[in-house]
Amino acid sequence: MQEAQQLIDPKAEAILEAAFGQFAAYGFRRTSMEDIAKAAGMSRPALYLYFAGKEAILRALVGLYYARLGNAVEAALAGAGAPDEVLERAFACHAAAIPDAVLRAAHGEELLDRTAALCGDIFVEGEGRLAALYADWLSREANAGRLRLAAPPRELAGTMLAAAKGTKVAPYDAYPERLRLLARLLGRGLRA
Template identity: 55%
Template sequence: MKDAAQSDPKRMAILKAAFEAFAAYGYRRTAMADIARAAGVSRPALYMHFTGKDDIFRALAQFYYDDAAAAVADALNRTGRPDHVLEAAFLAQSGQIGEALLNSPHGDELLDTGHAVGADIAEMGEARLAELYAAWLEREAMAERLRLPGPAPLIAHALVMALKGLKAPPHDGYIERVKMLARILGRGLAR
């Protein structure tokens, strides 16, 4: 699903510039003037696209979840061992934005801001990701490649929450922890 930001190159340039500014300076220290300058637009032009930093941050959150859902769906449509498929899906869910966020010195502030400013977007995005994982679990169980210890939606929700929990500090080794979670879960569910 392509939203307005993805179909408008100027909005995408603003979102890219905003993300880079937030990652470099943190949410609180980034001014709209910083974002406008980095995006190569005037402040009035910036306000033609977004009402303020919260609006930009919410658009970034929506972009992240839209991008993550598309990447996860693609990964889950591949064939292979469950641990390999889950690893691809988990890494796709994290994506470049997630990795950059966790590697930013302001990552914790940005995660907190996401909870404060975009909690509804995160909730809907995580629900959509859980639906993708549940559909995969059900499909693989029907094909007798997985053995489910409970309802697929409950397991899928646990997967999404486990991945969310891996974002807690310390951030060093995040990718390795994601891969380990995929191996544990994939091998534990495999027939």
Template identity: 50%
Template sequence: MKDADFDPRQKAILDSAWQAFAAYGFRKTSMDDIARGARMSRPAVYLCYKNKEAIFRAVVQYCYDLTAEAVQGALGAGGSVPEVLERAFIAHGQTVVALLDSPHGVELLDAGSSTAPDIVDAGEAGLRALYAAWLTREAAARRVALHGDVEEVAATIAAALKGVKMTAPDFETYKARTAQLAQILGAGLMRG
């Protein structure tokens, strides 16, 4: 979903919620914190979202939408296979993994899995589909050699990125590790 698709009030609420969740964690963030950050009254926030969980779910969806858009753009740009993968991997983690710089990053990742599992599953499936479509295009153009079913290769890429995401202590480490992963995978995918 693009920013233009949002009511400005909803966008203000989601931006405020993102900041509050990063600052205080999911459990300690209150509707007052979100309303204050959005420069709205609590009743005005409740007109848009029924509770904190609904806001959190909307933030998770918004993050996946932004991530998918960024990954698709990175995969559509030119360059060598490792360069394209590196840009896509950075885009893949930029929104969510940036939370790792928050002292509440792990709590927020856990909250996403427990509060919005359907959104997480759909978002992850959408990202896998973007990698599968890119692999299919690149194989048809004879720029990559697939080693197995395209869906399985895309799932392996997504699983590797998830592993890096879950073990990186901060966004800088995530970027360094995904750059290395892009070089390894890119070299393995390139046609000799």
């Protein structure tokens, strides 16, 4: 995630947005650095001043995804409300963080496969941060007497995240609604 934290440069973010559009439209393999440079409105040599290659761009995209998602989830979990309301807000961050372009793109599956192959370390770190955020929330709420936990917070957090991922099946239009229902179910079941 260190790569994402270094991306404070608006031009680098514009490059990532352009690259994402190219990857979603044409696939990772078929997208060239020239394609990304054109989409970003710059020359290929200028693009190489920012990123060493497509793999570095993809890693930066995944790092940025997890950084933004983690920040959004952290803010949602810090808010007040009944457990199901808080979880609904936090899970909505997950749905909002996954662009429709990935879920609906003809090359979305290839992009997800390539991401898994090239970004495993970023994935582990990002998922670890998310699990820690949910575990901290569960602990805080249980200590305040608002939740009743049937297992250690870290275990519950991992199970909640796995269940949330399981709702990401076709049809994709229903994904946000399935997350909302899961949040309600979990939140109501955790109430003290």
